Amino acid sequence: MVEPQRRPTMADVARHAGVSPTTVSFVINDRPGSGISEYTKTRVLAAVEELGYRPNQQARSLALRRSRTIGFLGYEMATAPFAGRTISGAHDIARHHDSMLLIAHTSPDIRQVRRTLDDLIERQVDAIVMAVIGTRRILTPTNVNDIPTILVNCYTVGDALPSLLPDEETGGRDATRMLLDAGHRRIAYLAGLPGSWATRRRLKGFRAELRAAGVDEADATVLFGDFHTESGYNLTKTVLDGDSIPTGLFCGNDRMALGAYLAILERGLRIPEDISVVGYDDQEELASILRPPLATVRLPYYEMGQLAVRHLIAGDVGGLPGRTYVPCVPVLRESVGPPRSHDLPRRAGPATG
Amino acid sequence: MVEPQRRPTMADVARHAGVSPTTVSFVINDRPGSGISEYTKTRVLAAVEELGYRPNQQARSLALRRSRTIGFLGYEMATAPFAGRTISGAHDIARHHDSMLLIAHTSPDIRQVRRTLDDLIERQVDAIVMAVIGTRRILTPTNVNDIPTILVNCYTVGDALPSLLPDEETGGRDATRMLLDAGHRRIAYLAGLPGSWATRRRLKGFRAELRAAGVDEADATVLFGDFHTESGYNLTKTVLDGDSIPTGLFCGNDRMALGAYLAILERGLRIPEDISVVGYDDQEELASILRPPLATVRLPYYEMGQLAVRHLIAGDVGGLPGRTYVPCVPVLRESVGPPRSHDLPRRAGPATG
DNA sequence: CTGTTAGCGCCTTCAG
DNA sequence: CTGAAGGCGCTAACAG
Numbered sequence: 001m002v003e004p005q006r007r008p009t010m011a012d013v014a015r016h017a018g019v020s021p022t023t024v025s026f027v028i029n030d031r032p033g034s035g036i037s038e039y040t041k042t043r044v045l046a047a048v049e050e051l052g053y054r055p056n057q058q059a060r061s062l063a064l065r066r067s068r069t070i071g072f073l074g075y076e077m078a079t080a081p082f083a084g085r086t087i088s089g090a091h092d093i094a095r096h097h098d099s100m101l102l103i104a105h106t107s108p109d110i111r112q113v114r115r116t117l118d119d120l121i122e123r124q125v126d127a128i129v130m131a132v133i134g135t136r137r138i139l140t141p142t143n144v145n146d147i148p149t150i151l152v153n154c155y156t157v158g159d160a161l162p163s164l165l166p167d168e169e170t171g172g173r174d175a176t177r178m179l180l181d182a183g184h185r186r187i188a189y190l191a192g193l194p195g196s197w198a199t200r201r202r203l204k205g206f207r208a209e210l211r212a213a214g215v216d217e218a219d220a221t222v223l224f225g226d227f228h229t230e231s232g233y234n235l236t237k238t239v240l241d242g243d244s245i246p247t248g249l250f251c252g253n254d255r256m257a258l259g260a261y262l263a264i265l266e267r268g269l270r271i272p273e274d275i276s277v278v279g280y281d282d283q284e285e286l287a288s289i290l291r292p293p294l295a296t297v298r299l300p301y302y303e304m305g306q307l308a309v310r311h312l313i314a315g316d317v318g319g320l321p322g323r324t325y326v327p328c329v330p331v332l333r334e335s336v337g338p339p340r341s342h343d344l345p346r347r348a349g350p351a352t353g
Numbered sequence: 354m355v356e357p358q359r360r361p362t363m364a365d366v367a368r369h370a371g372v373s374p375t376t377v378s379f380v381i382n383d384r385p386g387s388g389i390s391e392y393t394k395t396r397v398l399a400a401v402e403e404l405g406y407r408p409n410q411q412a413r414s415l416a417l418r419r420s421r422t423i424g425f426l427g428y429e430m431a432t433a434p435f436a437g438r439t440i441s442g443a444h445d446i447a448r449h450h451d452s453m454l455l456i457a458h459t460s461p462d463i464r465q466v467r468r469t470l471d472d473l474i475e476r477q478v479d480a481i482v483m484a485v486i487g488t489r490r491i492l493t494p495t496n497v498n499d500i501p502t503i504l505v506n507c508y509t510v511g512d513a514l515p516s517l518l519p520d521e522e523t524g525g526r527d528a529t530r531m532l533l534d535a536g537h538r539r540i541a542y543l544a545g546l547p548g549s550w551a552t553r554r555r556l557k558g559f560r561a562e563l564r565a566a567g568v569d570e571a572d573a574t575v576l577f578g579d580f581h582t583e584s585g586y587n588l589t590k591t592v593l594d595g596d597s598i599p600t601g602l603f604c605g606n607d608r609m610a611l612g613a614y615l616a617i618l619e620r621g622l623r624i625p626e627d628i629s630v631v632g633y634d635d636q637e638e639l640a641s642i643l644r645p646p647l648a649t650v651r652l653p654y655y656e657m658g659q660l661a662v663r664h665l666i667a668g669d670v671g672g673l674p675g676r677t678y679v680p681c682v683p684v685l686r687e688s689v690g691p692p693r694s695h696d697l698p699r700r701a702g703p704a705t706g
Numbered sequence: 707c708t709g710t711t712a713g714c715g716c717c718t719t720c721a722g
Numbered sequence: 723c724t725g726a727a728g729g730c731g732c733t734a735a736c737a738g
Contacts, residue, residue: 020709057475059731062714081638103454122410229642265618285434289582373725412715
């Protein structure tokens with residue numbers, strides 16, 4: 001390995017241009033009202049160009065006591081499906097403000113989180129966003145108090161830290177409305193895990209929207225699964241075997257919707273001609289690539305990432321309420337169509353073609 | 354906003370412990386052979402604890418000329434499906450060496466890349482990994498020469514920079530062997546885009562493995578699609594409508610395999626009883642969540658991320674060959690089973706649940 | 707309009 | 723075994 005030759009410093013540039021370091025600093029930072037002559041400025045910039053000088057931001061932050069770096073701390077986000085969205089959102093806003101993201105994943109173990117947070121703080125990040133996949137309450141170490149922090153998709157006891165959460169209830173309403181708007185009245189909700197934060201809220205939205213549309217609750221089946229494909233598959237079969245087959249299915253998430261697709265096809269039925277399906281999450285590389293593409297409600301990971309950094313950079317984290325609900329985005333796709341006018345046979349024949 | 358009170362510095366700790374800053378530094382860094390008495394050490398550490406002192410790594414890197422930070426530059430990786438894996442791999446190794454990842458995405462526009470690279474360099478990252486999703490050749494700005502750099506999943510003209518690439522040919526062989534091992538002899542390859550880097554190599558592997566197994570090439574159908582679900586669906590239908598229906602399908606990627614699933618189900622056939630299916634990529638949240646779970650070949654994104662950082666930290670990037678091929682990992686799942694002993698009907702009846 | 711000087715917080719050679 | 727002094731590269735008063 002060749003030792004990389006020492007990078008030129010501001011002093012080098014100054015010498016080269018025949019001015020003082022201060023002048024170089026002023027020119028580099030385009031300091032307003034520091035009246036540097038055009039001539040000097042040109043000379044300095046020429047020297048910069050010639051030497052290939054690039055300011056050392058570490059030294060700069062040391063002097064400014066500001067690193068323009070934001071720490072992104074993910075609880076178990078390693079391979080998680082939505083991690084990328086959150087990071088992207090945070091990244092894009094950060095870049096927009098000349099900041100960068102320092103990333104660290106950790107297990108939820110409080111000691112490990114504490115250590116990681118310390119590492120981030122030692123690196124002088126200006127602020128921190130803590131994120132998880134799958135909304136839940138998390139434990140935060142005490143050292144978070146040393147630095148502006150915002151939580152994404154999670155919250156903490158007593159809302160000690162401001163958090164950004166998806167507005168699942170409205171999302172549940174939106175999903176339901178997609179089906180109602182298409183004309184469906186017999187709708188089943190194949191929900192995810194009954195105990196989960198998300199399920200409770202989506203279900204509430206589902207019921208509220210049906211009520212608002214004047215649909216008889218008796219027409220609305222609600223079954224619980226566990227967010228996995230298999231449970232979507234099984235629940236769909238159950239529903240298809242029932243007395244009153246729904247014309248529209250609202251699934252606990254996109255994976256369960258996939259299970260529904262498989263069960264429906266296996267029965268020789270078609271989507272959306274025979275049954276319409278709506279998912280939840282808008283899982284990238286799933287909802288959009290299904291055939292037909294799956295109508296769903298997008299979890300606002302990207303938006304939460306953006307919003308978090310926006311607040312952090314604005315420095316108004318202190319004024320934020322304990323919880324901020326970020327809207328989910330309904331995404332209408334071809335898996336929703338008008339309901340069939342007549343009832344389905346209990347057992348369909350083979351699909352032809 | 355309350356102005357965050359000044360963080361304690363090394364001098365504060367020194368004063369508090371009644372020693373000199375140098376001593377504190379020695380204790381903090383556990384400097385070998387600097388013989389600090391146990392007593393002093395304890396006192397210093399107590400002071401550290403009491404004041405909540407945390408060393409300023411920025412200042413440290415300034416003095417050491419080493420930031421223990423690695424820049425991760427993604428070409429258009431914002432929402433990409435595998436980005437997370439690569440980042441995770443890089444992250445995990447970095448953390449293991451007390452380093453962190455500074456992340457930046459950019460469009461492939463050379464000017465933007467250049468700017469982003471400069472930003473990373475100005476922040477004094479020790480090294481850089483440049484990554485893309487979907488193997489391809491990229492343009493790199495000239496300023497990469499200023500810092501150790503390694504490419505992941507991409508390469509550059511004349512292999513000016515060392516790159517890590519998936520070994521697609523062996524992957525193609527592995528996928529094919531999964532089917533051969535299960536007993537299949539009539540196998541179709543529903544490939545992706547014919548021109549793509551990956552397709553060419555996987556196809557080569559497919560042919561090589563068949564040849565090695567002594568399978569008549571005439572028994573091996575090869576059709577080209579475009580990596581999308583729809584093309585997998587269509588090609589599968591084509592194949593199912595053909596004279597000699599294959600018992601095993603090797604798909605261009607997992608998305609196409611999904612299309613194959615849908616077409617197969619629609620025909621009233623079952624996986625793997627009637628037809629076995631193998632994908633490629635092991636796309637997270639797709640291959641594993643299908644029903645039955647999809648056998649596939651995992652692209653080594655995580656491993657490439659790891660390897661990149663490992664080399665960067667070891668500082669042996671200079672000794673690396675132009676291209677290093679990283680093995681893909683075959684993942685056998687339930688979509689592969691033994692072939693049926695008798696031929697399938699040209700049109701199957703309905704499945705009976 | 708430009709240069710001098712004193713830090714920012716830490717590391718390290720060299721004395722003692 | 724411990725401390726003093728200088729430097730890493732940049733910024734910011736304050737002079738001139």
